[in-house]
Amino acid sequence: MILIFAGWSTDSHFYSHVSHEGWDVAVVSGYSDLSFQANILDNYSTVSVFAWSMGVYVASQVLTNDQVSLAVAINGTEFPAHDKFGIPVAIFEGTASSLSDRNLAKFRKRMAGDQFESIKDSLDSCCYDINSLRSELDFILEKGIIYGYKAGSLRWHRVYASTQDKIFPYQSQIDAWQNNPFHPDIITLNSPHYVDLYPIIKGVLPSEQKIGGRFKKAITTYDTQASAQRKIAECLTNLCPECSLDNIVEIGPGTGLFTKMIAKKCRPKHMTFVDLYELDHFNVAPIEDYIIADAENWIEREANNNPKSMDAIVSASAIQWFSNPRRFFKNASKLIKPGGIFLCSTFLPGNLSELKEIAPFGLIYRTREEIEDLLKDCFKEFVLSEKTFPITFTSPRETLLHLRHTGVGGSTHSSLPIGELLSITPSTLTYRPLFILAKA
Numbered sequence: 001m002i003l004i005f006a007g008w009s010t011d012s013h014f015y016s017h018v019s020h021e022g023w024d025v026a027v028v029s030g031y032s033d034l035s036f037q038a039n040i041l042d043n044y045s046t047v048s049v050f051a052w053s054m055g056v057y058v059a060s061q062v063l064t065n066d067q068v069s070l071a072v073a074i075n076g077t078e079f080p081a082h083d084k085f086g087i088p089v090a091i092f093e094g095t096a097s098s099l100s101d102r103n104l105a106k107f108r109k110r111m112a113g114d115q116f117e118s119i120k121d122s123l124d125s126c127c128y129d130i131n132s133l134r135s136e137l138d139f140i141l142e143k144g145i146i147y148g149y150k151a152g153s154l155r156w157h158r159v160y161a162s163t164q165d166k167i168f169p170y171q172s173q174i175d176a177w178q179n180n181p182f183h184p185d186i187i188t189l190n191s192p193h194y195v196d197l198y199p200i201i202k203g204v205l206p207s208e209q210k211i212g213g214r215f216k217k218a219i220t221t222y223d224t225q226a227s228a229q230r231k232i233a234e235c236l237t238n239l240c241p242e243c244s245l246d247n248i249v250e251i252g253p254g255t256g257l258f259t260k261m262i263a264k265k266c267r268p269k270h271m272t273f274v275d276l277y278e279l280d281h282f283n284v285a286p287i288e289d290y291i292i293a294d295a296e297n298w299i300e301r302e303a304n305n306n307p308k309s310m311d312a313i314v315s316a317s318a319i320q321w322f323s324n325p326r327r328f329f330k331n332a333s334k335l336i337k338p339g340g341i342f343l344c345s346t347f348l349p350g351n352l353s354e355l356k357e358i359a360p361f362g363l364i365y366r367t368r369e370e371i372e373d374l375l376k377d378c379f380k381e382f383v384l385s386e387k388t389f390p391i392t393f394t395s396p397r398e399t400l401l402h403l404r405h406t407g408v409g410g411s412t413h414s415s416l417p418i419g420e421l422l423s424i425t426p427s428t429l430t431y432r433p434l435f436i437l438a439k440a
Contacts, residue, residue: 001026001044002201003068005055007076007111007194009104009133013125018198020205023048028055031136036062045300046324048072048205049154050197053167054080054140060152069324070364072204073184074160075168075193077176079149081141085176086149087168089141096137099130110166113192156184157364158204160195167193183367185349187360203361206321208276208294211407215254215277221405222255228389228431229406233258233316235387236345237265239437245311245341246270248285249302251295252318256282262314262343272310274298296328303334312341317433320346320365326374333378336440342379344436346371348386351433352408354426368434375438382438389431396425 004015006029015027026040031054041047048070051059056076063071079085081092095107108123109116143149161173170188177186189195215222222229236258245266253259253273263271263284271285274295281288291298295318302309313332322328325346332342349365356362368384375382393399400421402408 001041001047002205003028003041003047003049004197005029005049005051005059007053007055008136009108009126009128010123011126011128013127014119014122015197016122018201020201021207023205028058030132031055031058032132032139034058034061038062038067041067045327048323050074050201052076052195052197053193054136056080057140057149060154060156063152063154065153065155068154069326070204071154071156072158072160072200072364073156073177074195074197074200075162075165075173077168077173078151078180079144079176081144082149082172082176085172085179087172089144092137092141096134096141099134099137101130104128104130104133107167111192112194113164113166115192115194119194151180155182155370156180157182157366158185158187160187160189160200160360162189162191162193162195164191165193182370185364187356189360200361203359204364205323206363211276211321215407217407219255222407223257225402225405226257226408228391228429229317229408230257231389232345232387232431232433233261235433236314236316236343236435237261239385239435240265240314240341240343241437243341247310248272248312248314249274249299249310249335251275251299251313251315251344252321253279253282254318256280256284258314258316260284266312268311296322296324296331299328299331299335303331307334308337310335310340311337312343314341315344317345317347319344320351320363325366325371326377329374329378333438333440338440340440342382342436342438342440345433346436348432348434351431352429354429357424358421365432371434371436375436379438379440382436385435387433387435389433390428391431392428394427396422396427399425399427399429402429 002023002025004027006027011029012027018025046069049068050072052074053076056073057078057080060078077086081089159177161170163170246269248268249272251274259282268285270287272289274291279290347365351365
């Protein structure tokens with residue numbers, strides 16, 4: 001489920017254009033109290049939260065980390081009426097006390113800036129009552145005055161803050177999030193308070209079809225261009241202990257760069273390869289199975305149907321695409337035999353950070369601390385290590401070709417003309433892999 005916590009004075013009508021293949025969409029609005037029917041989440045394996053404006057505060061108060069796999073905040077803080085970390089209290093009080101149809105229209109124009117005309121009809125479609133909207137502001141203001149705002153326990157993964165925001169001042173947002181204990185990734189946008197959530201959602205939640213398509217197109221060029229990925233595969237192989245691993249599952253083998261290394265070291269009798277598209281046969285084990293599937297769903301089915309059946313699950317540079325790492329780690333631990341090996345690499349925040357300006361809505365990388373917390377619940381023991389691999393290219397054009405020829409751009413997308421795109425494309429990319437070795 002994509003769970004949207006709406007901005008004040010908007011409701012589900014305003015977000016009716018949001019859709020994403022394989023996901024349901026739900027919208028929370030009307031903040032006159034902090035009641036939330038959490039049971040609506042029970043039927044979903046994965047819930048990703050996108051909260052805008054006042055919705056950021058409400059989401060932080062009603063959700064917990066075990067309910068949510070991903071949380072993104074857009075132009076809001078956990079301190080909605082606050083002179084340092086939110087909307088200045090006097091302005092908040094003035095908006096509440098003088099609220100009228102006329103003043104609401106003024107607020108919306110300030111909120112949307114030069115985008116107002118393009119969203120006016122969507123705003124008009126929202127159902128509202130001035131007295132109800134005023135009561136929402138009074139309720140939120142009262143919570144701060146009487147009890148004091150407290151940062152919630154929800155782990156925010158990424159924050160978008162707009163420099164032209166005339167509702168939540170940009171610097172107040174930055175100050176608030178830099179003090180957050182989870183240290184979310186902060187990305188600056190040159191936009192007003194209103195930001196369309198749809199491009200953010202499309203970029204942050206990888207499309208299985210898009211990711212698979214891009215890597216499939218890069219098959220013929222991947223191995224010659226993937227210098228960083230080759231180093232990562234070598235490091236990951238070196239971490240594998242000398243032991244007998246007869247039955248191995250590999251997630252996302254792609255061209256087999258890591259496949260050949262790990263098979264040479266472990267000499268398995270049976271390897272199962274799971275990827276999003278059809279693969280050439282690798283011929284590295286006497287028995288090989290090739291599965292075209294979403295690995296998160298496949299691992300869960302296998303864990304339920306054939307628990308404790310695999311000696312190892314391995315994966316190089318693939319699991320960062322997963323929407324719910326907690327779910328994956330849990331099911332992987334159920335599928336591996338006692339004493340079996342879980343050997344994977346992913347990427348840390350700061351990976352490909354040079355691309356933020358080109359594609360601010362790109363993939364979110366989990367912190368080392370979060371991955372440690374998730375692994376603790378699933379594996380008896382584990383060891384993490386990290387490295388940094390900077391790759392320098394001869395020109396920005398070579399950088400773009402590298403992204404295209406390896407598919408690592410994944411969900412990133414830019415609509416800029418090629419000339420403007422080249423002018424802001426870096427000639428260096430930094431890879432920040434995290435290596436995981438765990439035992440079931």
